[in-house]
């Protein structure tokens with residue numbers, strides 16, 4: 591179960607993580623932020639840019655196996671236009687993960703050169719891997735470090751307890767020191783995180799959540815919805831559309847009404863399990 595599902599959000603958490611990141615920052619060469627390719631806006635930490643200041647940033651669009659490849663490509667160029675290198679990855683199968691090392695070495699090429707010039711050949715690059723809970727940080731680190739995974743001891747000048755992972759002679763990773771939060775005070779962000787299962791449904795009303803998801807899918811993925819559930823009427827409001835989707839699946843109770851609670855659960859589950867298709871819920875021109 592993800593940390594997000596258990597955690598109580600306190601301002602104290604944020605302060606603590608901010609402080610820990612700030613402490614470690616001087617010995618970090620770059621930051622790799624993992625985001626969920628299906629919701630690249632909502633799965634980012636709103637304060638990260640301010641915390642890491644001018645440290646080089648690399649964005650990993652993870653879970654791209656579940657996202658719309660066309661939209662992922664748009665996101666990659668969107669970041670590129672902002673001067674932020676980004677790569678798509680699928681940590682579940684490992685696709686794209688090997689590009690990470692090359693990208694880091696490319697971004698930090700000058701640094702590697704200067705280490706070499708100073709005779710510091712053995713000095714590895716240090717990258718801090720950050721991301722909100724459930725975005726795939728552990729899966730990524732395990733995948734990239736593979737069998738050679740080593741938890742290095744605490745280093746001088748480094749906060750005790752930080753977990754370093756050696757990837758190869760030139761690269762060391764550090765997992766987020768603390769919990770990085772999403773912009774959870776924003777209702778839309780909360781909903782989008784709930785669509786993907788990053789936060790528990792119980793926090794939000796299941797039917798309402800399913801209605802919101804249908805609204806989002808009706809905008810951009812009508813064909814996929816129709817392919818999955820049969821002919822639908824997109825002029826209906828989201829509640830009636832949910833009823834129709836449920837009916838198509840035979841989820842009818844006494845009096846011929848749809849069991850909307852069941853229909854809602856089914857819809858959310860099928861979205862999360864990628865049964866409806868590869869879907870991106872946030873676009874580069876959205877303002878979440």
Ligand code: G4P
Pocket residue numbers: 591592593652653654655656679680681682683721722723724725726727728729730
């Ligand atoms: P975290 O450290 O950032 O909190 O995330 P973690 O690695 O625990 O990953 C959270 C969930 O996301 C895990 O699923 C993990 O398998 C899944 N995941 C990570 N990367 C990818 C990816 O690229 N594609 C897909 N499809 N899933 C990914 P889980 O349901 O919690 O566990 P399990 O299914 O692995 O048992």
